[in-house]
Amino acid sequence: MKIEVVVNKKKIKMDVDPTTRLIDFLRDDLNLTGVKEGCSEGECGSCTVILDGVAVTSCTILVGQVNGSEIITIEGLEQSGELDVIQKSFIENGAIQCGFCTPGMILSCKALLMKNPNPSEEEIKRAIEGNLCRCTGYNKIVKAVQDVVGKEV
């Protein structure tokens, strides 16, 4: 199947097996290895990407379903060497330990902020409820998002 997608603002046309999981397409075909696989069934959130503005788990979506869509992965947040404010905030707040959940976690937060630049603590926690982190207890992650509230994202 021929698909056309925009990934990290780059137009991609490719012949794919539509039953390939989106995560495998991103990691293996596009070499976007920031997408991480932690559970393979949408429970841990480490493979989260932003699909047409919504945070989704790329291990539960097939590439045949995303034709014509726009996808943002962690590699797409940095703009000409400048980190996204949410990336900076994760770094400055100590919200990153082992880092395996981090790309998915950051993208869930980014998707929230794209829709709602002024989320409450409750809304932040809801936005990342599908992203498991074993290292931080989420405290510093929530703080990292609270710190960028009101800033341009």
Add this chain to the structure above:
Amino acid sequence: MEELKYVGKSIIKDDTYDKATGKTKFICDMKRHNMLYAKLVLSEKPHAEIEMDKSEALNIEGIEAVYTYDDIPHVLYNSHEWFAGGNQYKDEYLLCNRARFVGDRIALVVGKSKRVVEEAISKLSIGYKELESVVGIKQAKENKAIIKNDSNVAFSKSINCGDYEEEFKKADYIIKDSGKTQKIHHSAIEPHICLSEIDEHGSLVVWSPCQTAFQIQYHVASVLNIPFNKVRVIKAVMGGSFGGKGQTVLEPICAFAAYTLNRPVMLYMDRKDAILGTRSRNATEISVETAISKEGKILARKIIADIDGGAYHTNSTAVAMAIGKKLFRMYDIQNQYFQGNSYYTNTIPGGACRGYGSPQAHAITEINIDNAAKKIRMDPCEFRLNNLVKEGAKDPTGGTDIGNTKIRQCVINGMEDFDWKNKRQNIKTKDTDRYAYGVGMACAVHGNGYMGAYPDFSNVDMSIFADGSVLVKIGIHDQGCGTVTTMQQIAAESLDINVDKVRVLEVDTLATPYDSAGTQASRVTFVCGGAVKSAGENLRKKVIDSFCKLKGYSEDDVIASNGFVYQKNSDKKYSYGDVAVELETKHSQSMSVFERYESPANPATHAASFAEVKVDKYTGYVEVIDLLAVHDIGKSINPQIVEGQIQGGAHMSLGMALLEEIDIDKNGYVKSTNFSKYHLLNAPQMPEVRVMTIEENEPFGPYGAKSVGELAAVAPAPAVLNAINFALDTNITIYPATPEVVMNAISNKK
């Protein structure tokens, strides 16, 4: 003390930029020319002899090998034994022909892609000749079915001091409790993985997100019968461990495949494999009897801990001793008897799990302490303050000295910050028909390495180059906790040079000098940090001495600061690099030191947690509303990292308190094989963890520091159970206190 420039500062962890941008290469992101993928085939039966027909699988295009017991070297090892002198009982093969738990390694399939590997696994014809299985401590004790040797007892030992029986006779009250703790999956978000290859020098290389590279070297070399000096283990970036990646489960068989096929092999696991086929926290059943006086003094205590060791010996000895020893190091109890019994069962083998025995040791005893206080109507904090160890206390069993503990200060400061007395007295006024509120607290103790029990030393090779940059080679393994940054800060402080100039390598057995025990046992900041400090001080001295020798100055006239050395009255400053160049040119020496550092002590580290809970009496659901963690840590090398450790540890401990459990049915089959059945607390369920540190200097620790990361996962759980019991006036001693357990306790009360 002079003002510190780098230690005590919340310097940003060195690896976070790459992790925030997705640039970090975990093993799953590594590629090698001609690389093969491998996956273990895990037993689906708890106890069975295995027969396998692999012909169909081998016919699949792209499959390179299917290994079974018949193909591997028949050399036994113990995946927990971290050095050759460990004298641990060896009972594991790389692959077995008699599976002893659901998850046991019975084959390895190797092929050119994950797809063909998965396909080949589905084509394996596996015959299981089932044997009677042993599940749970009760069955193990019955010794009706025997898993190996002539008894299911893997290890049994008592530790004691004084005469508890005599003191029991004098007691005003004896408070008895018994309870149990569960098996836990470490839940590192990165599933277990490793990569093995043969490098250009002919070394058999193993890349692993491990905690003990020299242990892997030892196991690979001895099982494959290859010289140690040809095995090179490199610690890869690790997506979390918490003890779960401590034992060598994947590496020797992966190395075997790479060595045999002479091609790079990546052995990967999925989540189900990681839950079933690796290690778990040992489940325990613990009974406690505490004899007290009516004035609230503990006279004596007797504790029996029965431990589910799982299907292989692994840590059965070590965890029993770890549980026991800690019980003598928090309260001043001069008459105490502990017996630890580990049993073989047909379930997931035990392994290190954040706190190594401490979570189990405190789970029931800290509830029992609350019950003792309740018996004499004393506030549980006051009761603890009556009995907690004081600064400079000795271990009554002859263990290492307790050190400069501030556990009493933890309790006192925590009471004040938590508003304990007021809350304890008035919280019930918040109760409604449906919701009951409670506050509870608990204390905990952990160690600082192996000193007193096993060899505990680290070697450091530290150099300054011509450009003034510093390279520190030490066998550490950063688990994501910020170990590298912690060491950079210690090196920078001791050398007096900007932290940006310092690079700290993680372990590569070919590049970093030998370290006796790996990144485990809460030894790294205390022991490895001590080693780096000592090396840094000696190297700074070498810079000063060299400068004096080269320039003819006396030491008293020379200042070394911020990476420069100069004569007091001179404007001319020389960088450490300049001195290194001149030292080499004129005296034929490098600006480097090699430091062998043996741990000087192993003090206790203590903490107290205070929790407030809201219990839904209709559903049994418990919400932790507030958690305060007070840690006596001597000195925070990096406060932000320390806080992160305490909050993350609390997450694991609250999971133990409320919902985490590897659910194994009575026949040995595991029901919780994914994250929809094995629940971790997610963000909405997790309270804010308020952190207080008490930093009063441990004399033997680097800049006064003690351990924190493991201890952080201990006290919150019993604090929460004490809070639940206070809310409901129950005596729940079962972990996890699931809604079902809570509802049962409520209905039993009626």
